[in-house]
Amino acid sequence: MSLLLWQGGKGCNFYKLVEHYQGIEINMGNRKTKTERGWALQGENSDIILEMKNITKVFPGVVANDRVNLEVRRGEIHGLLGENGAGKTTLMSILYGLYRPDEGEIIFDGEKRVFSSPKDAIESGIGMVHQHFMLVNKMSALNNILLGYKTPGDPLLDYEWAREKIRSIIEVYGIDAELDERVINMSVGEEQRVEILKSLFRDVKLLILDEPTSVLTPIESERLFQALKRMSEKGLTVLFITHKLREALEVTDRITVLRKGRNVGTLITKRTDEKELARLMVGREIDMKIEKKGVEAGKDVLKLENVYARNDRGLMALKGINLSVREGEILGIAGVSGNGQKELEEVIIGLRPVEKGKILFNGEDITFSSVRKRTRLGISCIPENRIETGLAPSLTIEENLILRDYESFSRNGFMEFDMIEAHAEKLVEEYGIKTPSTKAPARTLSGGNIQRLIIARELSRNPLFLIASQPTRGLDIAGIDYVRRKLISLAEEGKAILLISEDLEEIVQISDRIAVIFEGEIRGIFDRENVDIDRVGLLMSGGADN
Amino acid sequence: MRIKVERRLETPKFIYILIPLASIIASLIFVGILLFLIGVNPIDAYSTMIYRAFGTKFGVTELFVKTAPIILTGLAVSIPLRAGLWNIGAEGQLYMGAFAASFIALYLSPPPVVLPFMVIMAVLAGMMWASIPGVLKAKFELNEIISTLLLNYVAIYWVEYLVYGPMKGKEVYNFPYSDLFSDYAILPRFFGTRFHAGVIVAFILAIAIYILITRTSYGFAVKIVGANPKAAEYAGISRKKIIISTMILGGAIAGFAGMMEVSGLHMRLRAAVSPGYGYTGIPVALLARGNPLFVVMAAFLFGLLYVGGSAMQTTYGIPVAVVDVFQALVVLFIIGGDFFTRYRISFVFREASA
Numbered sequence: 080m081s082l083l084l085w086q087g088g089k090g091c092n093f094y095k096l097v098e099h100y101q102g103i104e105i106n107m108g109n110r111k112t113k114t115e116r117g118w119a120l121q122g123e124n125s126d127i128i129l130e131m132k133n134i135t136k137v138f139p140g141v142v143a144n145d146r147v148n149l150e151v152r153r154g155e156i157h158g159l160l161g162e163n164g165a166g167k168t169t170l171m172s173i174l175y176g177l178y179r180p181d182e183g184e185i186i187f188d189g190e191k192r193v194f195s196s197p198k199d200a201i202e203s204g205i206g207m208v209h210q211h212f213m214l215v216n217k218m219s220a221l222n223n224i225l226l227g228y229k230t231p232g233d234p235l236l237d238y239e240w241a242r243e244k245i246r247s248i249i250e251v252y253g254i255d256a257e258l259d260e261r262v263i264n265m266s267v268g269e270e271q272r273v274e275i276l277k278s279l280f281r282d283v284k285l286l287i288l289d290e291p292t293s294v295l296t297p298i299e300s301e302r303l304f305q306a307l308k309r310m311s312e313k314g315l316t317v318l319f320i321t322h323k324l325r326e327a328l329e330v331t332d333r334i335t336v337l338r339k340g341r342n343v344g345t346l347i348t349k350r351t352d353e354k355e356l357a358r359l360m361v362g363r364e365i366d367m368k369i370e371k372k373g374v375e376a377g378k379d380v381l382k383l384e385n386v387y388a389r390n391d392r393g394l395m396a397l398k399g400i401n402l403s404v405r406e407g408e409i410l411g412i413a414g415v416s417g418n419g420q421k422e423l424e425e426v427i428i429g430l431r432p433v434e435k436g437k438i439l440f441n442g443e444d445i446t447f448s449s450v451r452k453r454t455r456l457g458i459s460c461i462p463e464n465r466i467e468t469g470l471a472p473s474l475t476i477e478e479n480l481i482l483r484d485y486e487s488f489s490r491n492g493f494m495e496f497d498m499i500e501a502h503a504e505k506l507v508e509e510y511g512i513k514t515p516s517t518k519a520p521a522r523t524l525s526g527g528n529i530q531r532l533i534i535a536r537e538l539s540r541n542p543l544f545l546i547a548s549q550p551t552r553g554l555d556i557a558g559i560d561y562v563r564r565k566l567i568s569l570a571e572e573g574k575a576i577l578l579i580s581e582d583l584e585e586i587v588q589i590s591d592r593i594a595v596i597f598e599g600e601i602r603g604i605f606d607r608e609n610v611d612i613d614r615v616g617l618l619m620s621g622g623a624d625n
Numbered sequence: 626m627r628i629k630v631e632r633r634l635e636t637p638k639f640i641y642i643l644i645p646l647a648s649i650i651a652s653l654i655f656v657g658i659l660l661f662l663i664g665v666n667p668i669d670a671y672s673t674m675i676y677r678a679f680g681t682k683f684g685v686t687e688l689f690v691k692t693a694p695i696i697l698t699g700l701a702v703s704i705p706l707r708a709g710l711w712n713i714g715a716e717g718q719l720y721m722g723a724f725a726a727s728f729i730a731l732y733l734s735p736p737p738v739v740l741p742f743m744v745i746m747a748v749l750a751g752m753m754w755a756s757i758p759g760v761l762k763a764k765f766e767l768n769e770i771i772s773t774l775l776l777n778y779v780a781i782y783w784v785e786y787l788v789y790g791p792m793k794g795k796e797v798y799n800f801p802y803s804d805l806f807s808d809y810a811i812l813p814r815f816f817g818t819r820f821h822a823g824v825i826v827a828f829i830l831a832i833a834i835y836i837l838i839t840r841t842s843y844g845f846a847v848k849i850v851g852a853n854p855k856a857a858e859y860a861g862i863s864r865k866k867i868i869i870s871t872m873i874l875g876g877a878i879a880g881f882a883g884m885m886e887v888s889g890l891h892m893r894l895r896a897a898v899s900p901g902y903g904y905t906g907i908p909v910a911l912l913a914r915g916n917p918l919f920v921v922m923a924a925f926l927f928g929l930l931y932v933g934g935s936a937m938q939t940t941y942g943i944p945v946a947v948v949d950v951f952q953a954l955v956v957l958f959i960i961g962g963d964f965f966t967r968y969r970i971s972f973v974f975r976e977a978s979a
Contacts, residue, residue, distance in 0.1 A: 138631070179629075430858055451861030460859070468859050471852035482849065482860045489842040 128153040128316050129174075129285060134183035136169055143169040144180070145340040151285070156307055156317045158331035158348070160324070162360055162555035163526055166340040167320050171287050175207045176200040188284060206278025207287040212270050214262045220273045221245070221258040224280050241280075248279045251313060254306050263392075267417055268299040275306075279315075286310065287318045292326055293552070296415045297583060297616045304330045322555070324353045324360075336360055361556055371567045371589045377406030379439075380544050380575035381427065381458075386436035388426045396422040398599040399436070404544065404575040409566060411590030412579045414619055416549075419599035420579045421463055424548045427577070428460045429453045440544070454483055459542035461533055463549045463579070469533045472522035476514055477503040479521045480536050502539075510535035527558035534565060545569060548579040563589050583619075587612065597621050629971045636966045644965060645912045648958035649926065656951050665941050673940055674933025684932060686818040690890065692928030693827035694719070694899065697882035698906030699913065699920040700834050701755075701875040705769075707838060707915045708871045709851040714758060714773025715879040716903025717780035718751040722883025724784050725750035727803060727894035730810035730887075731792070739809045743884055751880015752873045754780060759872030763865035769872070777903065785896050792894060803894040812889040823885035828921065830878060835917040847871055851915075879903060900931070901949065908955045927952070 129151040136144040144166045151157045161167045172178045174185065176194030185192050187203055194200045197207070214223050221238070224245065230237040242258065249255055256272045257265075265273070271291060278286050288307075292300040307317050307330055321327050327334050328348060335345045336359040343359050382403040390396035396419045404410045414420060425431035427438065429450040438446045440456055448456075462468040470479055480503050481488045488499050503517040512531045514524060524532060530550070537545060547566060551559040567589055570576050580586050586593055587610065594604045595618040602618040605611070657667030678688045701715040726747040730739060758772035785801065787793075794804035812821040838844035850857040850867040857864055886898050905927050912926075913919030927948075934948040 428859070429861075449861065449863075450858065454861050462859060464855075467853070468855045471849050471856045473852045474848065478845070478848075482856060485845050485849075485860070486842055489845075492841045492843065494840055494842055494845055 126153050127151065128188055129318075130186040131170070131174065132184050132186070134170065134173060134180045134185075136166075136173060136178060136180050142340050144173070146183070147337070147340070147342045149335055149342065150345070151316055151318060152333075153284075153316055154311055154314050155332040156311050156319055156330055158327040158334035159318060159320045159337065160322065160327050160334050160356060160360060161337035162322055163553060163558075164339075164555065165337040165360075167337055168289065169340075170337070171207065171289065171318070171320060174200065175205060175287065201281055201283070204282065204284035205287065206281060206283035206285070208271065208274040208278065208289065208291060210289045210291075210293065212274050214270060214273060216263040217261060219259050219261050220256050220265070220276075223262060223273055224258075224277045226277075228281065245276060245280060248276060252279065252306055252309050254279070267294040267415065268296070268302075271295070271303070283315070285316045285318060287320065289320045290322070291319070292321070292323065294416055294581065296620045298620045299415070300326070322360075324356050327356065328353060338362055357556070371409065371570065371591065376408040376591065377573065379403040379405055380441060381577065382439040383427075384437040384439070386426060386438060387434040388422050388431055389434055390419075390422055395434070396599050397426065397434075400599070400601055402577075402594060402601060404577050406575055407570055407573045408591040409570050409576040409578050409589055411586035411593045412577065412596050413583055413586045413593055413615055414579075414581070414596035416581050418596050420548065420596060422599070423596070424460065424463060424546055424579060427546055428458060428462075454540075457541075457543035459537035459540055459545045461530075461537055461545070461547040461550050463552075465529055465533055466522075470521050470529060473520055475518045476507070476512070476521050476524070476532060477517045479532060480506055480517075480539075483536060484540060506535040506539055509539075526553050527555060527561075530554060530558060530562060534562065538565070538569065542574065544575045544577070546577045546579070549581065550578070551580070551582065551585060559585075583612070583615065587615075595619055627972075631969050631971070640966050641914065644959060644962035645914075645923075648912070648955050648962055651958050652951050652954035655954050656947060659947070659950065660943065663943070665937075665943060670937055670941060670943070671933075673936055674929065677936035678929050678932045682816070683818060686816060686820040688925070688928050688932050689824050690819050690821070691931040692924050693824040694882045694886055694902045695905050695909055695924040695927050695931075696827045696831055696921055697878050697885070698902045699909035699924050700831060700906075700917055701879035701882070701903075702906040702910035703913060703915045703917060703920055704834065704838065704847075704875045704878075705868075705871040706910050707844075707851045708847045708867050709854065710762070710868060710871060711770045711907075712755065712758075712773055712872060712875045713770055713907065714755060714776050714903070715875065715882075715906045716899060716901065717773070717777035718754045718876045718879035719883040719886070719899050719903050720777075720780040720784050721750040721754040722747035722880030723887045723894060723898045724780075724787065724883070725880070726884035727792070727806070727887050730806040731803060731894075736807065736809040739807075740812070740888070743810060743888060744881060747880045747884030748877045749880070751876040751878070751883065753876070755872045755876020755879070756869065759869040759876075762872070763868045784894065784898065788894055788896050794893070801896040805893050806888065810888060811892050812885065814889075819890060821885075821889035823889040826881075826885070830881075831917045831921050834878075838915075838917065843870075879906075900945070905952060908952050908959070911956060911959045 127150055129149070131147065131149040134144050134147045135142070147166065147170055149170065159167050159170070169178065173180045174194070176196045176199050179195065185194070187205065192203060194203070215226065218226070221241065225236060225241055230241055245258065254272050254275055256269055256276055262270060262273065271294070275286070291303060295303060307319070311317055311332075319327070319331055331348050333345060333347055334351070334356065336343050336356065338360060346356070383400050386397055386400040387395060388397040400423065402410070412420060412423070422431055426433055429448060433446050436446070437444060440453070440458065443456070445453055445456065466472060471482065477499055481499055485494070488495050488502070500517065506512070507514065507517055510531050512524070512528050512535060514528065521529065521532065550562050550566065554562065563585070566576055566578065578586065578590060587607070591607055592604060593607065593610055593615060595602045595615055597619060598621065603614075605615065653671070657671070660667040660670050678684045698715040698719065701718065702712050705712040726743040729743045729746050754776060757776060758767070758769045761767040761772055762769045788801040788803055792803045794802050796804060812823050814821045838847060846857070846862045847867055849860060849862055850864050854864050857867070882902065883898065887894055891898065909920055909923040909927060912923040930948045930951055934945045937943045937947065938945050
C-alpha cells in the first residue's frame, strides 16, 4: 500500500512521497514545490521542525553516516534507535555543530542551516544533553545553568531575573533541581535535570537527549519520561537517542532506526513492537532470552565483613558492607551508580584502602594485601571504566592481554616476546577479538572488542573469583549476549562472580542472588526465586524496606 | 577552499618520524633567518658548522666528546619520560654528580681506586638529587616539572659557591676553579685528542638502557605507567615505585655525566661545568620519543650544534646562544607537531555539494 502525504509548514512546504508499509515509512526523497499549505493527513501539529537530508559523514576508514535522512515533527518525541556504532552519535554531533557533514543539508525550523559549532546550534534553538554531563562540578546548579548565557544587564549577572525564569520553567515542565546546590553533591539524576534546565533556559525548540536513562534508576527514568511527555505537550520537540527498545516504545511517538550508518526506517511507535525494532536494529532475528540454570552454591569464596571505605573525596562511601559470594553463583549488585559500587570494586581488587572491616578470600584475610597478591590468589576483574582502568589504549593488543600477568611472561626479568605473541594469537582466536593484528594499538578496537579483550585477559587467568562491573555497558546486542553467556558459563564452571550493574534487567536475568546497594549500604539481598522488582527498585532509590 | 581538521582514528607510523625531522628542518630554517638578519649568510654558517664537525680529526673527536654528555642527559630525561614524568632536572643532577666526583678526587680517595670511587659517589649524588622530586611526586603529587627545575638552581649555585669559596683552588689566580685533579682522577684519553673513556661508557649505557626498557619486565611496567597510570595500578604495578625508581635511574645517569665532564674534560670542578647539557636532554628525549637508540642519534645532532656553535662564534662572532635558540625551537615544533599525530588536515577545494 502506498499513499501520498501532504505536509504543510510555515513559509515552506514539502511534497512527500511516503511508502507506507506495516507501519514503516520509508523516506523516498524530498522535493520542494510551490504548493500552498497542504492538506495534512497528520493534523495541524505535524509540521516539520527538523529535516536532515542525505547526511554523509566519512571518517578515515569508516562511513559513519551514509546518506541519512531524518525528519522530526514539531512537538513529537522522536526516538533515534540503533546499536553502538550505528551512527546515532555522529548524526547528532553533526546536528549539534560538533562535526561538519561531508554531504547533505540540515533544515531546521524552516531554514537551511549550517552549524559550525554547538554555539550556532544553541542559538538556533537546539539543545543537547550528553551522555556524560558537561557540568562544572564545583559550581552551583544556578551558575552552571547561567554559564555562558548573557542575562539582561550583561556584563553583570542578573541572578534574580534568572531565578525567576528558571522557576517558571520548573513550574511548566516539572523538572526540579536545587539551584544553590553544587553539582558535586548531586545525584546523577539531579545532574541530568540541571542539564535539561540548562537547555530549556536557552529557549530551545529541539532537545536532544543522548542515552539519558543509562545512569538512572527505574523510578528516575519514569520521572524523566513524565517530564519529556509534558515537554512535548507544551510544544517542545524531543530527540531521544537510545539503544533500549523498551524505552523507545514507552516514551516516543515515532522512531527512526539506524543500522550501520543508514536509516533503515522510520516507524510510528504505536504500530510497531519490540520484535520488529530489534530486527531492524540488528538486521536479523535475535533470541534475547538467556537463562541461568540455578546451581547448588558452594562455599564462600569472597566474604566482606562490615567493610568501610572512603571515596576520593574522603567521604565514607562504603558503610559496613556484609557480603559473601559463593562458588558457582552470580551475585548481582543492583543500584544506581554513585552509591558505592566503584568503591566496592576497588576495595575488592585492592586499589582502595579499607577503613574498617575485613575481606576474606577462601578464608584468608586479604584486607591489606596488594593488588598483585590478590591477582595471584585468583581474583579477576572487569573494571567499570574499561578504557580508563582496564586498558592502556596506546599499547598493543598483545601487551594489553598480559597487562595483569606480565611477570609470568618473563624469565629472569626479561620479557618472553614469543610467548606473549602466542598467548595473544590464541586469545584473539578464542575470544573472537576482531583486529587486523595483535600488534595494533588497543585503542583501534571497537567498544565491543575492547570488552572482549578484557574478558579474554581476565578469564584466561583462570580465576576463582570474578568481579564484573557494568560488563555490558555500551555494548551492542550481540556483545551483550556474548558477555552474559560468558559470565553464566564461568559460574557454571564453579567460579564465584560478583556482578555490578545499573541494568536491573540484566541483574535479574543472570544473577542467582540480588543485593541492593544504596548510599554505601546493602539494603537487601534477595534470592532470584522470590525477587520482587518493585521492592528492589524502591530500595535502589533509598525507600525503606518494610 | 576551506581547511578541514579531523581527528585521526589511527596515527600512521611515518608521522612519528616525520614530525622530528620536520621540526629539525623548520628550526634550521628559523635559525637561518635569524642569522640572515644579523648579517650572516646562513648557508656559509651551516657549512662551516658541518666542516668543523666532520672535516678534521679534532672536529670528529670533539663531536663525540660533546655528544656523550648529551646522550647521558637525554637518557636521564627519557627514562622518567617513559613513565610520563618530566625530568627537567638533569642539569642539577649533573652538577651534583660533578660536585661529588670532585670532592672525592680532591680530598678523599687513595689514588688507585679513585676513579671507580668517583663514579660511585657521582651516581649516588645524582640519584639522591633526583630522588627528592621523585619522592615528593610519589607521596604528595608535587609537580615534578617545577621541583626538578628549581633544584637545578640549588645545585648550580651550590657548585658556584664551592668554587668561589671553600673549594677554590690555591693556584688558580682567583678564577672560580678548584685545583686540578691528580692524574689518577682523570679519565684516560685516546688519539691524542680530548676523546676520553667516558664517551665509550655513554654509548654502552645507551644500549644497556635500551635493553632495560624494551626487553625487561621492569621496562614493561614503566611503559604501562606511562601509558595509563590507572591501568598500571589495576595491574598491580606500584605507580609510586615506578615514579621514584625512574627518577633515580635518570638521576644516576645524569650524575655520571657530571663525573665524566669534570674527570674527562675540565679535570677540576669549575663554575660552568655544563653549558646546559641537562636542558639539551629535553629536546633530545622528545625527538627520540623516549627510545634510547634514537637518543644517541638526536644527541649527535645537538653535539654537532655545540661543536658548530663554538665554530660560528669564532668565525662569525655569533653568540653560542644561537644553539639555545635552536633547542627551544625544536621543542616548540615537536610539541606543536603533536597536533598532527591526533588530527588530520586536508584542504577541500570545493564546497561539498549539498
